[in-house]
Amino acid sequence: MKKDKNTLSAFAALLRAGLWEQSVRLQPFTPVDYSALYALAEEQSVVGLIAAGLRHVEDTEVPKPVLKRFFKKVGMLVVRNRMMNYFIGVMEEQLREAGACALLLKGQGIAQCYEKPQWRASGDIDFFLDDVDYEKAKAFLLPLASSSEVEGVAIKHLGLTIKPWFVELHGTLRCGLSKRIDRELDSIQSRVFSDRQFRVWQNSNTEVLLPPVNEDIIYVFVHILQHFYRGGIGLRQICDWCRQLWVYRDSIDASLLQSRIHSMRLDTEWRAFAAYAVEFLGMPADAMPLYEDRRMWHNKARRIQSFIMKVGNFGHNRDMSYYSNKPYLVRKLISFFQRLGDLGRHACSFPLDSFRFFPSIVFNGLRSAAHGEG
Secondary structure, eight states, X not given: OOOOHHHHHHHHHHHHHHHHTOOBOOGGGOSOOHHHHHHHHHHTTOHHHHHHHHTTBOSXXXXXXXXXXXXXXXXXXXXXXXXXXXXXXXHHHHHHHTTOOOEEESHHHHHTTSSSGGGSOOOOEEXXXXXXXXXXXXXXXXXXXXXXXXXXXXXXXXXEEXXXXXXXXXXXXXXXXXXXXXXXXXHHHHHHHHHOOOEEEEETTEEEEEOOHHHHHHHHHHHHHHHHHTTOOOHHHHHHHHHHHHHTTTTOOHHHHHHHHHHTTOHHHHHHHHHHHHHHHOOOGGGSTTOOOOHHHHHHXXXXXXXXXXXXXXXXXXXXXXXXXXXXXXXXXXXXHHHHHHHHHHXXXXXXXXXXXXXXXXXXXXXXXXXXXX
């Protein structure tokens, strides 16, 4: 889809308005191409946020058919989220009965950081468990699944379809970018399950367990980088990160966060994405940890914006037709060359890390192909 300057500017203004529940003016961007605006919102999985922004337009009367189209989609999101929340509650209770302690990652847990949680586009359901409970959950859920992916044994990952939902079990949160990052993630995981200081989301009558906030912030950020370097990231995930940082701004241990980011050697990425959140998404600068208002970070932020808009949410804009008409090894080869292209592009902003991550990305890709994963 061709994105003209007016559409991009109106989209950004409405996204900020919806994300932070603030007034917005569309007159500077008229005439607004609302069809292109809706397509872009779909592409980035932020229709609910754009719809929320449309409610705060103060200088233009948005056409009723436009509002009807957006809010029809919002209604569908609300129904889907209610159904998913019910399913999560049932799964949590059944997993406990099976003796497994499962933490809900991202998704519906992080949705609670929004003003309108049920307007957020939902995806998969991710459960995080320690080694023992991973095996218990796998044994319990496999008989319920209509299909399952090839298990990632090394990273303890299993994807299951329990109709109509896709459920992922994570026995580790290793990202496969570098051994240093994965070691720190393993260390954080050990602390999470030994301390057991979990947060609780009261999902109707069920207490759903969430990771502690200082650890969850790391998980969400590394997940963003994992997709940024290995296929493409969308605005919904970065909006999630912003809302989480905003809601828990008074609870975050900034020195612990900085120590962990430095230990993983992700200082550059954090500051670049922090600049992106402030400059493009309207994140209040004083609520963004480790933010620095410097030209170098803003230059990197603009490159991040260009990449996000080019590839779409999780690579939405890439030609993925080869997945349905090419043999498995050919698909893996095409994906490999896409990863190489992304690394080359990211080298403009993160030259050292693009080089540092290259061996792990290649190794994990080859291992995945050898085991028939993905």
